[in-house]
Amino acid sequence: MKLTGVELRKVRMPLVAPFRTSFGTQTARELLLLRVATDETEGWGECGTLADPVYSPEYVDGAADVLRRYLIPALAARDRLDATNVGPALSVFHGHRMAKSALEMAVLDAELTACGVSLARELGAVHDRVPCGVSVGIMESIDHLLEVVGGYLDEGYQRIKLKIEPGWDVLPVRAVRERFGDIMLQVDANTAYTLADADLLARLDPFDLLLIEQPLAEEDIVGHAELAKRVRTPICLDESITSARSAAAAITLGACRVVNIKPGRVGGYLEARRIHDVCAAHGIPVWCGGMLETGLGRAANIALAALPGCVLPGDTSASGRYYHTDITAPFVLDDGHLPVPTGPGIGVRPIPELLDEVTTSTEWLPL
Numbered sequence: 001m002k003l004t005g006v007e008l009r010k011v012r013m014p015l016v017a018p019f020r021t022s023f024g025t026q027t028a029r030e031l032l033l034l035r036v037a038t039d040e041t042e043g044w045g046e047c048g049t050l051a052d053p054v055y056s057p058e059y060v061d062g063a064a065d066v067l068r069r070y071l072i073p074a075l076a077a078r079d080r081l082d083a084t085n086v087g088p089a090l091s092v093f094h095g096h097r098m099a100k101s102a103l104e105m106a107v108l109d110a111e112l113t114a115c116g117v118s119l120a121r122e123l124g125a126v127h128d129r130v131p132c133g134v135s136v137g138i139m140e141s142i143d144h145l146l147e148v149v150g151g152y153l154d155e156g157y158q159r160i161k162l163k164i165e166p167g168w169d170v171l172p173v174r175a176v177r178e179r180f181g182d183i184m185l186q187v188d189a190n191t192a193y194t195l196a197d198a199d200l201l202a203r204l205d206p207f208d209l210l211l212i213e214q215p216l217a218e219e220d221i222v223g224h225a226e227l228a229k230r231v232r233t234p235i236c237l238d239e240s241i242t243s244a245r246s247a248a249a250a251i252t253l254g255a256c257r258v259v260n261i262k263p264g265r266v267g268g269y270l271e272a273r274r275i276h277d278v279c280a281a282h283g284i285p286v287w288c289g290g291m292l293e294t295g296l297g298r299a300a301n302i303a304l305a306a307l308p309g310c311v312l313p314g315d316t317s318a319s320g321r322y323y324h325t326d327i328t329a330p331f332v333l334d335d336g337h338l339p340v341p342t343g344p345g346i347g348v349r350p351i352p353e354l355l356d357e358v359t360t361s362t363e364w365l366p367l
């Protein structure tokens with residue numbers, strides 16, 4: 001397969017409601033899509049960076065720049081191209097895992113489309129539908145939180161994830177547990193605490209949470225291992241897990257008992273599968289995280305969520321959780337589950353007129 005050109009397309013999709021986390025509030029999702037044209041087919045990739053470097057060091061314009069100046073030219077120089085050699089070809093460039101992930105995803109989609117194989121089949125999926133969790137932002141009041149959580153449970157979501165931060169943690173968790181009983185419930189701190197908060201975080205133990213996600217700083221693996229000795233609730237890592245090797249190190253150090261796998265964060269779906277396999281070898285449950293993807297990234301995440309080690313519901317919500325209109329056919333919850341796409345490649349394509357409506361810029365790079 002030979003690369004003939006890449007389209008960089010920025011889109012801006014309004015959210016159905018503001019989404020507040022410990023790293024800020026979003027009212028729209030700006031992100032970068034890639035369309036890779038080859039001598040056989042084309043493929044789509046989605047770059048999960050936020051508009052600003054507040055979740056990870058990457059951001060939309062930085063990802064576009066590194067793709068345009070370094071990553072795409074490095075691939076164009078290769079005679080033969082397949083998804084397995086994208087990672088090695090880009091390894092000379094440090095970091096930029098979300099940008100690399102988007103490019104690998106697009107090449108993987110093109111390659112699998114050309115040979116009529118679904119991404120789910122390629123990754124080793126064992127389910128044809130996946131149970132879905134939902135992420136609930138920080139709210140301005142407990143009453144509003146309970147109303148929102150009740151609505152998601154009525155829609156059929158199998159697991160509730162509450163965003164927390166200092167000042168919004170024990171009270172919302174207690175209120176949700178008291179109102180809704182023994183639902184599957186977890187929290188996500190997005191690095192908002194320090195080891196000095198260990199006693200505060202231990203006050204979450206009585207609420208029988210599935211996990212506490214990323215309570216401490218991304219690089220504080222030793223701190224998470226120390227926290228795990230002082231808090232009974234399982235620690236789950238997100239931002240800290242950047243590769244299969246970092247997953248193995250964190251597990252060995254006792255820093256986590258659960259891992260959130262986000263393909264964009266780790267450089268792509270092939271590394272995501274390697275993390276899944278490393279965790280499975282250590283008996284560590286995993287689940288597929290989310291980054292407010294469009295239907296393109298959502299389709300690929302659902303394929304990953306169908307792997308055998310993904311034993312916890314992921315942040316693979318319906319399209320309508322975030323968007324009034326998706327750029328693909330919408331993913332609609334059915335009995336708390338979403339179907340795993342079966343078509344070639346990622347199994348979905350953008351609907352041109354819907355994609356054009358949210359496009360803020362497009363750039364064609366001939367190769």
Ligand SMILES: O=C(O)CCC(=O)N[C@@H](C(=O)O)c1ccccc1
Nearest residue numbers: 055135190289290291292293315317
């Ligand atoms: O359901 C989703 O797609 C979002 C789940 C979620 O909370 N994602 C958070 C996170 O910290 O995990 C996030 C959102 C946007 C970007 C990065 C991370």
